[in-house]
Amino acid sequence: MIVGAGPVGLAAAAHLLGRDLDPLVLEAGERAGAAVREWAHVRLFSTWSEITDPAAEKLLAPTGWVKPDLTTYPTGGEWAEHYLQPLADALGNRVRYGARVTGVSRTGRDRVVDAERAEQPLTVHVAYADGREERILARAVVDASGTWSTPSPAGADGLPALGERAAADRVSYRVPDLDDPATRARYAGRRTAVIGSGASAFTALAALASLAKADDGTGTRATWILRRGISGSTFGGGSADQLPARGALGLAAKAAVDEGHADAVTGFRTRAIEHADDGSGRLVLVSEDGRRLDPVDEIVVLTGLRPDLSFLGELRLGLDERLQAPAALAPLIDPNQHSCGTVYPHGANELAHPEPGIYLVGMKSYGRAPTFLALTGYEQVRSVAAALAGDHEAAARVELVLPETGVCGGAGLFDQPQADNTPADTGCCATPAAAEPSPVTPAPRLIQLGTTSPSASGCC
Structure with missing residues (x-):
C-alpha cells in the first residue's frame, strides 16, 4: 500500500x-x-x-x-x-x-x-x-x-504566533502566483512581509520584486523577516551551487534587497501578529523581544x-x-x-x-x-x-550523489546571526569551526544590502 x-x-x-x-x-x-x-x-x-x-x-x-x-x-x-x-x-x-x-x-x-x-x-x-x-x-x-x-507557522517557537489565526485572511503559507489576476491584485501596491530563509522565501521575494518593477510607483514592497543575521550563506550557494537554478534563486532574492524592492529585518523572531492601531486593518509583526515593525498589508509565511x-x-x-x-x-x-x-x-x-x-x-x-x-x-x-x-x-546497495549547495556551515546556524566582526573569508567554504558564529545575538535590525556591505560578502 x-x-x-x-x-x-x-x-x-x-x-x-x-x-x-x-x-x-x-x-x-x-x-x-x-x-x-x-x-x-x-x-x-x-x-x-x-x-x-x-x-x-x-x-x-x-x-x-x-x-x-x-x-x-x-x-x-x-x-x-x-x-x-x-x-x-x-x-x-x-x-x-x-x-x-x-x-x-x-x-x-x-x-x-x-x-x-x-x-x-x-x-x-x-x-x-x-x-x-x-x-x-x-x-x-x-x-x-x-x-x-x-506548513510551519510564523511563530518562532514552532507554534502559531499570537493573533496568527485571527489574521488568517491576510496570511498565506504559499508562494503567491502573481500571474493570477486576483492574486496579483492582492499584493500589487501593498507592503508584504515574507517570513523565511529558504528557496521558497527566495522565490517569493524575487516574484514581489518583479511585481514592484512592473508596477513602478504603486508602492509594491516587501519586508523580509529573518531569525538569523546576514552572512555569506544567507542567499544560498549562488554560483557555487551545483544546481545552478537553486543558486540563482538566492541571487535573485539578494538583488531584490540590493535594488531597494525589499528590506531585510534580521534577528527577528515573531511572537505576535497584531492589527495596527490606525484602523487601517494592516498588520504589525511583534518580535519575542518586543520590537514592532511597520505595518504591512499581507504576510507570506514560508518557514518550512x-x-x-x-x-x-x-x-x-x-x-x-x-x-x-x-x-x-x-x-x-x-x-x-x-x-x-x-x-x-x-x-x-x-x-x-x-x-x-x-x-x-x-x-x-x-x-x-x-x-x-x-x-x-x-x-x-x-x-x-x-x-x-x-x-x-x-x-x-544504495548509491546516491547529490549536488552540493555551495554553502558550508549547516542550517543549524541559521538562527544564530553572524557577528559583525566575522571575517568575510569565513563564508561558504570555511570549516564549520572557523565559521562558527558569535554566541552573542544582536538586536533585530533593518538593513539595506549593497555592494559594500560586509554582511553580504563571502563566497556567494
Whole structure:
C-alpha cells in the first residue's frame, strides 16, 4: 500500500511492479500530483534529468511517452501534466483518487498490544470523497504523503504566533502566483512581509520584486523577516551551487534587497501578529523581544513544512525527537550538523521502524529537515521495493550523489546571526569551526544590502 500519488509515491509503485509486487496507491486528491499542482506556477530548480525515476520511465516507455528536454526546468504544473499524470495513467486502476488515509494500524491490535502483533497484517482506514469508508489489509505501507498539507507557522517557537489565526485572511503559507489576476491584485501596491530563509522565501521575494518593477510607483514592497543575521550563506550557494537554478534563486532574492524592492529585518523572531492601531486593518509583526515593525498589508509565511503523523498514531514509529524523521536517518540529514548539502546514501535500513512493514519516504522521511531532492526519494523507494521483495543485497546497495549547495556551515546556524566582526573569508567554504558564529545575538535590525556591505560578502 502506498499513500500519496506524488513523485515519490508513483515511483515506489513503479519499482514494486518491477519487482513483481502489486501496489495500490491511495491519493486524497482528484489527480496525480495534487500537492505539486498547488504550486504549479513555481519553476523547479532541478532539470528534467533530475526529477524522473528510471523505473517510472521504463513503465512509461510502452505508452509512447517522450521524456522532455533534459536540460530544461519545468514548473510544478508541467511536472504534474507531463510526467506524474502519465505515470499514474500507466499504473491504471492501481491508483485510487479521492481516497484519504485516515488511519493505519495492526489488525485487531492498538499500539499497546504485543500479543501476536507481528503476525497481524496492517489495516489501512480510507475515507473516499463520495462518503464511503473502507478498511484495506496490507502487507506493508509506504507513506509518501509528503509534508505539503502542514506548513510551519510564523511563530518562532514552532507554534502559531499570537493573533496568527485571527489574521488568517491576510496570511498565506504559499508562494503567491502573481500571474493570477486576483492574486496579483492582492499584493500589487501593498507592503508584504515574507517570513523565511529558504528557496521558497527566495522565490517569493524575487516574484514581489518583479511585481514592484512592473508596477513602478504603486508602492509594491516587501519586508523580509529573518531569525538569523546576514552572512555569506544567507542567499544560498549562488554560483557555487551545483544546481545552478537553486543558486540563482538566492541571487535573485539578494538583488531584490540590493535594488531597494525589499528590506531585510534580521534577528527577528515573531511572537505576535497584531492589527495596527490606525484602523487601517494592516498588520504589525511583534518580535519575542518586543520590537514592532511597520505595518504591512499581507504576510507570506514560508518557514518550512512538517509531517502529518496523526493517521499513524497507532503504529510504533521510531522517530527522532527533534526532526520527526526516522531515527536512523535523522543524524544523516540533521540541519544542526550538516553542511554543503551532504546527505549520506540511505535506504530501507535507515527508513525502517520498530513496526515492521512501515516506511516513511520522500519529503515525509525528512520530517522537519529541509533540502530534500526528488533524487533522494527515488533512491529511497528503489531500496524499499528491493527490501519488500526480499532482495536485501540490492536494498543495502544504495548509491546516491547529490549536488552540493555551495554553502558550508549547516542550517543549524541559521538562527544564530553572524557577528559583525566575522571575517568575510569565513563564508561558504570555511570549516564549520572557523565559521562558527558569535554566541552573542544582536538586536533585530533593518538593513539595506549593497555592494559594500560586509554582511553580504563571502563566497556567494
